[in-house]
Amino acid sequence: MFHRESGVFKTSYAADMALYPLPIAKWTVAVLALLFVVIIPLTVHEYYLSILNLIFIAIVGALGLNILVGYTGQISLGHGAFMSVGAYTAANLAVKLGLPFWLTLPAGGLMAAAIGVVVGMPSLRIKGLYLAIATLAGQLIIEWTINRVPAISGGASASIQVDRPSLFGFSFNTQGSLYFFLLFFAVLAIVATLNLVRSRIGRAFIAVRDQDIAAEIIGIDIYRYKLLAFAISSFYAGVCGVLYTYYFGIANYEQFQLIVSIDYLAIIIIGGLGSVLGSIFGAVFVTLLPIVLRIVMENVGSLFFTTSEVANVISGLKLAVFGALIIFFLIVEPEGLNRLWRNIRSYFRVWPFSY
């Protein structure tokens, strides 16, 4: 990630596709692991861990959407609804059957994948804006169903309380312990996606994205791969929903409304379509930026004004700056933060001997 070669020396496809392009990459991963598993949880205040926790959950959701939108070129406005499918599946299993998280979590993902395949069916006939509207319908139908069917929603208030996840009698009930819980699944999602996109399936997704007719001609079953993309993407969304459920201790469909689907689209567009690192960048950026902006504004504003005066302008100003920054970054690099990062890296690849 941070290391670089001084040129392009790869001579085989295998070398180009390797997870560790250089021997030193293993060290980078080891250092990152040390940082996230040991140093950060030991040194950082719980508050910052709570922010990281939100980022971890967002990464899982963003990776899922990026597989569908970035890698396969299909669009979905139903990501939030798939999260709610996962959330309610897990909550119902956990409360009614008393199942532990390591069963409810994959179950939530699988249920979301099944629903995702159904919602993704129109993708076989339509593309682009039309597909966006078809998946939007999926979002609204799922919301309506959960709201109206007490067997799913658990009653009029449509929220089901779940206990904290526990493993061998250890309960993940603080931000510190939830940090490890969520970190594990975030890392799992990252590694799984990295491997998925360099496998046969991943290459098929990219072929479908780039030109689906050409992909069909070279022997890719687009029927199968489009639906597979929806299934995998929805699986991630379902898992993301389950993680939200355990993190908040409640499944509530109002957490997963249309605005959430749009937020996740924004995450992957800002981060970079069709890249794993981009999904991570996007999740970090979108979660962190409002918080950083607010803290900066509070500290600056409170030097001159009273708290209430600052509060009056901060919300609007924060939103305006947030929007402006997104526009700024997308103008600087339309392919997202990931491309920006790659540009920086390739600049340094030959530095200081450019040309």
Added chain:
Amino acid sequence: MTRFGKTWLGMAGATAVLAIGSGGAFAQQKELVFGFQCDRTGPTANVGVNLCPGYHDYVNLTNSKGGVEGFKIRVIEVDNEYKVPPAMEAHERFKKEGAVLEGLYGTPQTAALNKKLEEDKILGTSPGFGTSNASDGKRFPYTFPIAASYWSQGGAALQFAKEKMGTLKGKKIAYLFYDNPAGKEPLAIFEDIAKTEGFELRTFAVPAPGLEMGAQVLDITGRFKPDFVITHLFGRAPSVSIKELKGKGFPLSKVVAFVWGSSEADIIAAGGMAIAEGYNTIQFAGVGKDFPVLKEIEAMYKAQGKTPPKEMDSTVFYNRGVFNAAIHVEAVRNAIRAKGGAAPTSEEVKKGMEAIKGFTLGGLVPPMQLSAEDHEGGGWVQIWTVKGGKLVKAKDWFQGYRPVILKHLAADASKS
């Protein structure tokens, strides 16, 4: 120069100061931290922009009078944009800064924080938000609705209808509601009371965002022809309902709205006070400017050489902000007194909150009594009616069908 302009100028100046490395070390003083979540930019911004300044103004007023029992209050406000993840972040921030209590904002946000509040032993208040069963202090020890829940509002609406018509027996009552969990919540109460009182209830759901309800209103006025209409809508939907009902010729004096359809802004957006003559609203805090505390806030602004903020004119929401802050301050006051003047912990503030009784703030706060069991304080409401271009009190603080509400709370508790 406007306050907004000044702030902008200040921001620019402050950036310059920060650039040369001013950290801003503040002198340590006797201080308590309140966390306050708000929504000034999300889907319920119409509420937040007027409610949240009320909260700050009451705290400033308390501070200007020397604080609460000698403690100054510092408020940390976080705009959660009516989204759930930022609400969690806000809670952790409050906790880090050592907040003794926090104000929640939004029903899904309250639901998502219930468990965390209990784990961290920091109380959160959610007046007008959250689920009705949160009134039960034994099940949700750190969640305090402190205002009439939707169940209590439902009971109150029927009580009011009964008094207006003399009896509910054989009457037809229409319930026009926003099709979300909050909208459906009072249905259980209505159905229960419909059986005992013997009236016919029919429900009319309005899908989100509730800007189109011509069909439902036509169904109500043209087919069902009810004797009374109860509305429970959010956002822009209440003003649409007023306009539609008025447009179809239904007398607004036979309509009563729940607390989020009852502000001046809703009525004005429907075409002004003049067209809404007779419209009835349920309120959990006093309405209008005729309260000593509001006069004091105005005086505070004048003493500082400023004009009182225009948000004060939106009295329904602004007063709810004042109400929320006043309860917070009172809880802390109780806790400090119980501890003989020392800074209370968040658990002691919870006990202070549960000791609130007979605190009415000149009529702005209902005569509620909180306890370890009842975090709703009795579910008191007032009815205010549009009369002659303004909201006029039509019915003083009352509890509607309290036994029914308590029965449902008990039933709900035994289910879980």
